[in-house]
Amino acid sequence: MSKKLKVVTIGGGSSYTPELLEGFIKRYDELPITELWLVDVEAGKEKQDIIFELCLRMVERAGVPIAIYKTLDRREALLDADFVTTQLRVGQLKARELDERIPLSHGYLGQETNGAGGLFKGLRTIPVIFDIIKDVEEICPHAWVINFTNPAGMVTEAVFRHTKFKKFIGVCNIPVGMKMFIQDVLKIQPQDDLAIDLFGLNHMVFIKDVLVNGESRFAELLDGVAAGTLKASGVKNIFDLPFSEGLLRSLNLIPCSYLLYYFKQKEMLAIEMGEFYKGGARATVVQKIEKQLFDLYKNPELNVKPKELELRGGAYYSDAACEVISAIYNNKQTEHYVNFPHKGHIDNIPTDWAIEMTCTIGSDGATPTPRITHFDEKVLGLIYTIKGFEIAASEAALSGKLNDVLLALNLSPLIHSDKDAEKLARDMLLAHEALLPEFAQTIAALK
Template identity: 80%
Template sequence: MDQKLKVVTIGGGSSYTPELLEGFIKRYHELPIDELWLVDVKEGEEKLNIIYDLCQRMIAKAGVPMKVFKSLDRRAALQDASFVTTQLRVGQLQARELDERIPLSHGYLGQETNGAGGLFKGLRTIPVIFDIIKDVEEICPQAWVINFTNPAGMVTEAVYRHTNFKRFIGVCNIPIGMKMFIRDVLAMKEEDELSIDLFGLNHMVFIKDVWVNGESRFSELMDGVASGTMAAASVKNIFDLPFSEGLLRALNLLPCSYLLYYIKQKEMLAIEMGEYYKGGVRAQVVQKVEKELFDLYKDPELAVKPKALEQRGGAYYSDAACEVINAIYNDKQVEHYVNVPHHGQIDNIPADWSVEMTCILGRDGAKPHPRLTHFDEKVLGLIYTIKGFEIAASQAAVSGELNDVLLALNLSPLIHSDMDAEKLARDMLIAHQKWLPRFAGAIHAFDQ
């Protein structure tokens, strides 16, 4: 292609950026990026500077002719961008800690992508993503936005429901982890081709079939996981509890580890409350890991992504984003697991929903895999419930109305009392008010 290939990463000071760059370096022979721009906000400038210096060393060591830039001016950075990746955290990790602590203080699960914590992360994030999209539409309308900011499902739903922007794809590392697990437990060779029938919503996906070199091996996989001879795939930020054999055999689906929050709600809450009463929440662990990572990143001798990054919980997010960009740029027509509208291909859910499923990716973006036309009825009730929560959450992010927040909270299966929902809404709106300008009126009303 003649056009310069320019990637802009918003949230460039993230600890994940070295993995993103490693992915670009590894693929440089087919994804020849001329410029990588790392963009952040003033609060993230110190981290951005550290990441920028590490990226310069990585590029020099790799010997690829890629230029890396850093900027606090998003609009200037977006000029002539081919792809924009978003990996931002509004309010940084301190806001995540509030998302976890405040629900736990009321006796509810505290988690950054579902329940009350997930809702408020969405309320802070969606308006910022909308601002980025407005800039992209004005400055580089041909660019694709590849989002791996959580809650990815809620953000994707909001973009397609409340804007007219169509070049937006949500990416998650959970399906990548599941795919790596499957390759491992089925003892696949590197040259073996793996295709997965995956469906659901972000952080609520199920695998219904697994194809190795065109042959289904799902029954073998299911037998191994259900019987416990193959340990189920989990991620660093979720306690590793096995699903019961009876449930797995009854479902005849392989659920992702985030389903623990719904299927083992009692056990997950007990674990989190135990940690909370000892003074700890996951965000503190992440802050400690991140501090250690940035101490490593400062080392002028370091010129590669350190192994320690995989402890961060979102390992392979960035690699997934590189693969999606590669598939679009080179019109690869290959299988990926992303968040996009299904445009009516799934016959038993509303046509305008955004879902996470197996798609074929190429120059025109993501198209649902032709093999998948139906979501399994056994889990449809839960999928409808969480999609109702996501739709209500995206509406609240747009409106800034307290009643919309209350509706979203009460639709979540992780909140069990309308009175508690009101207390949670008040406490979290006040705690996050710096990052929720649309809710200034609702927050002011609390003081009257």
């Protein structure tokens, strides 16, 4: 093992960074990081400065020899990096607010990873991730990139479809939240061996089995969730509605909370429209939470991750990333839930798809579990539909062409009119003009 272990976090000024550092601190014995570099852009400098000072205090309190650096020069930071984590938001939360409010103004769900909002977040993000990968290939080609920038599925699909870079793994907190829920309701003890068979796409995963010490306890779990005696684990950024008993029993699967957007589309839209008419949107709430967090972070007495961070929708993202990094670094061969190209392991989907499922992770990356080789036919149609949307979105992000945007919008099951797709494309391209350089010619033609 090398004496130096360098991690670079792009989007270092994120409110999640203290959780990432907390994860590194508590794993220091197995993951002896010597340098953590926080990278951000000029617009994020003020937040980066606050996070940097908090990180220094956290490291001092923990008494671990991790040197913390900050820079706006990504290429400087990447020199000799071993791991690069990406947690960026192009356009920050103001752009997210547009992603939510513009679709709602047309009567459609506004959400940062699904539908029109998810598409435009992808269009802004994918070119930036590609630029980062180009720098990594040139400056630190042996480094692994661990991505938890949303839309994680779309980003992972784009990377493996349109680049030759292979050391890239997408991470999401949704499966982690589902696992914590299962540990809680089944009263799993630390000495128990818990294995969860989870499959699908990012923000579209289903649990098909839960094994405790080799024995399935899925029926018990499904019965409890379906009957309402067990409350399915939600995430903070989605309204907590229960799936109907009929749906759960007919699927014989446990869907993640993001599937509310497809199985309860009418109800979710009604809730969001109600918030919209009152002047609200999830991004508005998040901006308030983030302001409160950064006010806390500024406190020179604070030297730990504050509990309030869990109010953000992405709690436990960072913990998932730390676990994946440790599994690669230590060749642990442990079970995780990640986004990666399955390369034909699943026998009833195209071999070149990037998917999200249970994998074993070691020094050579992610290997899909042999327990899942087939996606459940009952949900295959929905998975195909969303993957078609993701593939079209990744093409549009690179081409900068209006027709490619329209194709992606029309393929989304959350958009119900080709005419509305044209209005959404126009409004959102114009609103995000400054953050979509690949679309300069297209936007000029729309004006």
